[in-house]
Amino acid sequence: MGEGTTGTTTGTSHGSHGSHALRLELLGPLRALRDGEEVPLGPPKQRAILAVLLLQEGRPLSYDGLVEAVWGGAPPVHVRNLVQKYVSGLRRALGDGPELSWTGSGYLLTGARADDLRERRRLVDEALAARNAGDLERAGERARRAEELWRGEFAEGLRTPYLAAERLRWTEKRLTVLEARLAGAIELGRSFEYVHELVRLVAAHPLRERLVELLMLALCRTGRPTDALTAYESARQRLAEALGADPGPALRSLHARVLRQDPVLLPSPPVPAA
Structure with a gap:
């Protein structure tokens, strides 16, 4: 059931970045919330760039890697202009706090994260620990809470090669946790x-x-x-x-x-x- 984590998992971004932090979610349509209000993120390809960069979890992504992830092997002729346009659009949409920069080796998104992915990882890890300790009640409760974070398909509606592969991977993760929860319920x-x-x-x-x-x-x-x-x-x-x-x-x-x-x-x- 466990999936591992990268970095420190601390629930939502609200607790660690202040009351006006931007919350970003990928377990369903990509969504950004500030003070409970949804933030417009622009056209689909701009949203896709944000989703891809969020999944790098603080690692820079090269220009070629970003183009391949969003457009695949046949990008449009003016793709460089499009990347620059969408990156500028994301900087405006994300506002204060998150920083989308060019490092010389790639695009780097800092000060922002996929909060629901981190919360889910924490809950799944807690469910696994509880199951290993023989506490099936707590394991089932944590797995149920992890399931409730889903609002639809992973990065729903964003059609890019990289996100299509990630969608399949996260569908498998979701089903594996769901199966473990149901197995525990039957055991009980x-x-x-x-x-x-x-x-x-x-x-x-x-x-x-x-x-x-x-x-x-x-x-x-x-x-x-x-x-x-x-x-x-x-x-x-x-x-x-x-x-x-x-x-x-x-x-x-x-x-x-x-x-x-x-x-x-x-x-x-x-x-x-x-």
Whole structure:
């Protein structure tokens, strides 16, 4: 579940930069807030440059690297003028505090960060530490809070090569934490509460075997082993049609356990919420 951090994680930027600090968010459409009011960030490519620079986390990015990240291998003829225009536009939009400068080796954004990414990393790290300590309640609560930071797709609406790759990476991160949270809830005997959510997630990610596994576990724990077998068979058919492959070892093993009526999979009494 852990993702690691860079630098010191301290929650939001408000606490460390004063009451008029600019809060920047990437877990959804790129958003800048000052005193709770959204700050206009300009046209899509200008916003994309900001998103790319935020993801460098205080490291300079060369001119060529920035162009490749935002426009790919076929930039427009006047791309240098566009970069200069958008950088100037960002300096005006960000106002006092953040500094977007040219270092000689690249563009460097300082005094600004993706606050929601840092908050999420902290919560995920706390969830992992709690799980390792056997505190599933706290682990689930921290993972839920991390999930609540999402407002949509990562950097939603910004179509650039670099951000498209980052979007895929963060989708995987999001699903991994979500799976860990649901696994903890099932372990705590709360399968009934999450069956419908798992059905929805399997429909949204039909080839993700871990979600199918969790759905099967939840169904067994709520006294529905036949439905668990049906879920497995549906997943097997999807994998065969889409990938020409069989389910992986974990899913096959769970299927075998359901068939032999493993008593560990029987319904268990729920653990009261703290």
